[in-house]
Amino acid sequence: MLADRVWRDRDEEAFRALYRRHTPALYQFALRLLGGNTFDAEDVVQQAWVNATERLGTFRWESGLSTWLHGIVLHCCRALFRRADRRWIELRDDLAALAPRQTHDQLDLEAALARLPPGYRTVVILHDVEGFTHEQIAARLEISANTSKSQLSRGRQVLRSLLRPESVMR
Numbered sequence: 001m002l003a004d005r006v007w008r009d010r011d012e013e014a015f016r017a018l019y020r021r022h023t024p025a026l027y028q029f030a031l032r033l034l035g036g037n038t039f040d041a042e043d044v045v046q047q048a049w050v051n052a053t054e055r056l057g058t059f060r061w062e063s064g065l066s067t068w069l070h071g072i073v074l075h076c077c078r079a080l081f082r083r084a085d086r087r088w089i090e091l092r093d094d095l096a097a098l099a100p101r102q103t104h105d106q107l108d109l110e111a112a113l114a115r116l117p118p119g120y121r122t123v124v125i126l127h128d129v130e131g132f133t134h135e136q137i138a139a140r141l142e143i144s145a146n147t148s149k150s151q152l153s154r155g156r157q158v159l160r161s162l163l164r165p166e167s168v169m170r
Helices: 002-009 012-033 038-058 065-083 109-115 118-129 134-141 145-163
Strands: none
Touching: 002 012, 002 038, 012 038, 012 065, 012 109, 012 118, 038 065, 065 118, 065 134, 109 118, 109 145, 118 134, 118 145, 134 145
């Protein structure tokens, strides 16, 4: 296996193969979590690979390597939010504060996801895009499953409002 060759033999060719195989999906995941910030997404993916190669020997193969790598990216994104003193999980009942800006450009899903508050965006992406259960999300984000469900519901509500045509919003 490539991962074994990377860890055991420090095989650079095996690392490059792993990197090429997993980086596009990891980058897209980080980009979505970070609201489209390409610079932060690149930094997070780079840091995730550093962390992954350092910890590859501790990987127990209880999940897929891709799942494990996505978890590391998620952890790096959370660390970035903490360093930047941003709120990762943000509970908001006031959806009016999240009303979409009036623009003439049609919003697509990626743009709408990027505009969600980080807590909503994270749960929506983990659940609806990556396929995690609420229990898995709760464990990864250190929140309750009910908080995950609430964030998903509110996030979907905000997404619907962001994707609604301007004529309907009036």
